Amino acid sequence: MTADSISRKNFIKNTSILLVAGTSTLTSMATAADAAEKPRSTNAGKSFTLKNVRLETGFEYEDDEVSRTKTELFTIEINDGKIKAILPNKPGADAIDAKGLLMLPAFRDMHIHLDKTHYGLPWKANPSKRKTVKDMIAYEQQIIPELLKTSVPRAEKLIELMQSYGTNYARSHVNIDPTSGLESLRHLERALENKKNSFQAELVVFPQHGIYYTKSEQLMKEAAKMDIDFIGGLDPYTIDGAIEKHMDFVVQLALDNDKGIDIHLHEAGESGMKTINYLIDKVNENPVLKGKTFISHGFALAQLDKAKTEEIAEKLANARVGVASTVPFGRTIMPIPTLYKYGVDVMAGNDCIIDWWSTFGSGSILQKTNLAAQLYGYRTEFDLSRSLRLATHNILPLDDKGKQIWPKVDDIADLVLVDASCSAEAVSRISPVKSLIHRGNIVF
Structure with missing residues (x-):
């Protein structure tokens, strides 16, 4: 050996x-x-x-x-x-x-962008002038053609970074947009093939530049027929200007191709909650999507009072719609304990790793779990042991009774x-x- x-x-x-x-x-x-x-x-x-x-x-x-x-x-x-x-x-x-040494289940990063990183390139901090998602879309349209030239080896390096922190499995969102076409997906698939004996990923085709904002409908339809697992979406109201039109496209594409759904939802306030409730209704109308539908980020959930938080958590649980969180802090502390209370499938991810959206990603999902423990006051032996499930996506050595x-x-x-x-x-x-x-x- x-x-x-x-x-x-x-x-x-x-x-x-x-x-x-x-x-x-x-x-x-x-x-x-x-x-x-x-x-x-x-x-x-x-x-x-x-x-x-x-x-x-x-x-x-x-x-x-x-x-x-x-x-x-x-x-x-x-x-x-x-x-x-x-x-x-x-x-x-x-x-x-x-x-x-202690043996634990291997770690899982359930929200990351393996196709988008500066990792492997010289250090570059984020400038202050790009404030909105649309600003970032415009910036990506400029830089993607050059970054695609080295995206395969850099994706491999990023995978190796994650492996060094104990992660062997990821859910990766991958850009589908008019600038990169299907090349970001093809390049990531090549990197994953090169790592197939040591790493596994499920893929979300992600309209980072909007479905209608940059005319990505046909590309999404083509990508949905490839070897992917989830159909993604992005802030339907602020990017595409229509919650129903955007979400109907995502839901139907998932149904037509027997895929799951995982949408990016940064929107807070009324539009964010309307999107969450609209998605729950669509899943209830199409039970085949239960257990296969997720909301990434879902920052609107962080701005509700206690009663409304419990109400929406119960609705998410009943529809079996999960939440993939990057465990943000500051003014956007997600109600993860309440989601757990009602049985919502909660997953954690690093999201950005040294890229033009954020330079703070470390690649360690155990570090994210530690952050969650600090945010939610998990200080006891029992609570700390339970919080490991964020790093392993619910696989724990002991059940709540210690078995x-x-x-x-x-x-x-x-x-x-x-x-x-x-x-x-x-x-x-x-x-x-x-x-x-x-x-x-x-x-x-």
């Missing part, structure tokens, strides 16, 4: 990522890693064993409150991309030594090894990810 292995150190070095120092967790891989020329994954002959793996096993209580998360060391056998056995630890076994529910035999081997004693500590301290395994492939 040494020929294609690579350490975290060389993974970062060879992708020009200067993040966290340190050598590979998987000690038996270290020698070969030094000779590796580029980051790549290995499935170790489709079978390997990890020893000294720390797993969460339950909660301890003091005064009826969770005071500590219990863990034990185990031996984990992986074969053909799945977890095939979870055994009592065998410290002397001929196996890869995980050195007592172990992950990992199980035959689970897909998508996991990270983290330098933390438990998931609560991992969230609170943004603990470093030492190794990522994607479908049984050791990424680093």
Whole structure:
């Protein structure tokens, strides 16, 4: 299992990522890693064993409150991309030594733009003169032709950055607009093909320049027939000037092509809420869209009083319309706890990574989870452990009663090894990810 292995150190070095120092967790891989020329994954002959793996096993209580998360060391056998056995630890076994690091589900970034980034290019801050979405559309029309020339390798570098933070899965929105045509999508598909053994993504075709504002209807129809998963939309009122016309197009395109829906909705106030309610009504009229429809951002939800927030959360839950949030702060704090209370499917994403919309994206979804914990006052052992679901899209090692529910035999081997004693500590301290395994492939 040494020929294609690579350490975290060389993974970062060879992708020009200067993040966290340190050598590979998987000690038996270290020698070969030094000779590796580029980051790549290995499935170790489709079978390997990890020893000294720390797993969460339950909660301890003091005064009826969770005071500590219990863990034990185990031996984990992986074969053909799945977890095939979870055994009592065998410290002397001929196996890869995980050195007592905590095993958690691999992380998922559920709102990002892999096709749009300055990552891999020289630093460039955002100028102050571009204030509105329409300003940004005009700017993109200028810069996209040049950026397309290097978009494949830069998308790959961005994927590698995310992997170094433990993310192996993403939902990526990709521009469909008259300036780039279908090239942004084709280039991203090429980058994902090059990373298919170590990363997976679902794609949203996204009319970043409006559907009617820049005449993108035909391009969207063509893109919908390609290998994509969701139909996107963008601020129907402020960009296209008509909520119903824009949303009817998105909904019908999804129905005609058996796709889901994930719309960008930055609009606040009356137009934002009208769009949310209109989408809920359309989903209820077309039940096939339930569980497949999402609102990205949804900033209008952050401006409601308590009663209206609870009312719309219940409506979203009943229609099974999810919310993908970038966990914004400042004056736009999303009501994520209320959405959870009513059972809304909440997902988190980095959104922009060092691009012309924002330079602050780090690539770490665990950092986003930490931010959420701070915003919503998740300070206890129990609350911090529950908040991990933002990083994993609802996969947790323990249920609310402390029963172990992950990992199980035959689970897909998508996991990270983290330098933390438990998931609560991992969230609170943004603990470093030492190794990522994607479908049984050791990424680093």
